Amino acid sequence: MATIWTLPLHAVSFPPSICVLKYRITSNVLELRTGLGFHYGYLDCNRRRTYRKFVRRAFSDPGSCDEAKRTQNHVIVDMKNQVGRLRETIASLPPVVFLMERQSGSNFAIGLCILATILVISVRIYVATKSRNSHPGSVADLVRRGQLRSDRRGISTPLKYDDPFNNPMVKVGKSNSTIEMCGKVYRLAPVTLTKEQQAIHQKRRSRAYQWKRPTVFLRDGDPVPPDVDPDTVRWIPTNHPFATTASDIDEDLAQNNVYQKHGVPFRIQAEHEALQRKLEALQSEQKFKKLVIDPGAAKDFERPLKPHPKSDEHVEQSPSYNHLGPKPSKSEHFPNSFGSNSNSEELPKT
């Protein structure tokens, strides 16, 4: 289908007589040839076919020559009328090309303005999207992935202080009844609370809420001290998750710990000293264990033994005595056991 843009070009470049359907009417055949390779939408093909058939039928009758002539003339007239109508239609179409050629300068400006508008809008949308997405929300992703330490989140350089009341984001309206903050306009209304109303509320609350700070904390079953105001007693439930015995904490020590400014903290120092003492004790114990008894030197302290069969048996029957615990020196052990046995033996004799 020919478009409006192409139609006038053809109308300009070719004479109108050519821009019509060409009919070649022969004696028995009606040829329909479309000129210039385009079709007119309003020329219905079906209509052409029926017309062809009609003409063929009309011409095929050899008997009625006059009638055929009349019909032929009629056909020619109809065709001329149609061609004329076609020409009128073409002529009535606005010569857009001529208009475009005449006003090409202003059209260029209009197109340029439209382009500029689209460009500005797209740039604004892009900047707004970028500023919206430029929050350091991605920092959290970096922290989660372990690429950024969470203690260094946020900005690294301190921000310059902006007075919130001289901030350009805060604009008070000319009539002083509106204020614009962050691009939004709000209506202002004065506060109506007076000092008298505040005092009335304070009195109301003092009547409604009677409370004293608890100073004595007791567990279930503890007696209430006689000189204590019962309103200041607080009972600690036994199943309280954070209840600990107050006597476990030395208050003076805790206070000193809070006030300490220099040096090693108390518990760390205490643990260190305890560890030190334990180490020293271990070292002294090891030294003590390393002491070795010289058998040769021990013999000098031994008493001469009297050979006695029963004493020998007593000595043999208690072999474990020598193996238990720290071995006492032989000079201490044998005289005692031997002495007692000898006494017991000697007594019956006498």
Add this chain to the structure above:
Amino acid sequence: MRKLFLPDFNNSTHPESTVQPQAPARRRHPRVVVITSGKGGVGKTTTTANVGLSLAHLGLSVVTVDADVGLRNLDLLLGLENRVNYTLVEVLNGDCRLDQALVRDKRWSNFELLCISKPRSKLPIGFGGKALVWLVESLKDRQEGCPDFILIDCPAGIDAGFITAITPANEAVLVTTPDITSLRDADRVTGLLECDGIRDIKMIVNRVRTDMIKGEDMMSVLDVQEMLGLALLGVIPEDSEVIRSTNRGYPLVLNKPPTLAGLAFEQAAWRLVEQDSMQAVMMEEEPKNRGWFSFFGG
């Protein structure tokens, strides 16, 4: 209305207040502020982290204490969880000194964190309050100088943990959300704080949604203030950036450009320094007038 919204520098009670933020001279007595709520999950830990960093941003020396004995979270929000080796329990037991238990943030050298205990360690009931008092006394005369602020992140509830956390405090920041359950608990906690002698109590209303307030599905900040009768330190709008910052360990106030909630935290921190409170609150969102170039995003 501008004056109502912005802090009144002229009438501020803070002696070192100036138009430009400057670090005040080191004080001998730190301001011990406990951040509590009663109800859990309203944003105490988030508030502690962001307000603490905002104060450090202002040049003040800050020590934050995570006073939750059993469940520790503040180190996660600050991104310092891998650097906590010692806690206050180890200091009490004499396993380390106090300066060894303090974790200094590498981004800001004037910001330090101290956790009370590791998850499985125990602290005697009734002893924790004394320990915190000793801690504050010890920090006053340390070599690096007395900190300007000690922020204590209080655990949820009104049990032993709450009593421990409020012991050394002389100021309180009450964090609440605009729902009825949170308000009731906040009122109770305020009563207990006043019974314990803490009178300087300011409120931060967290997770505010102006669209729901407009549709009357949520109480307005003024309604909350009317019910509790407390001065407003800050109003923090609902912001999805809070969840992102929690998971990243990158507090909200460090975002550039700042988010709405981050700006609100910074403003609350400045009001805390100036001992000031909000005089006007943001109500509903108005449609912005779009100009000719709004099509281009202008």
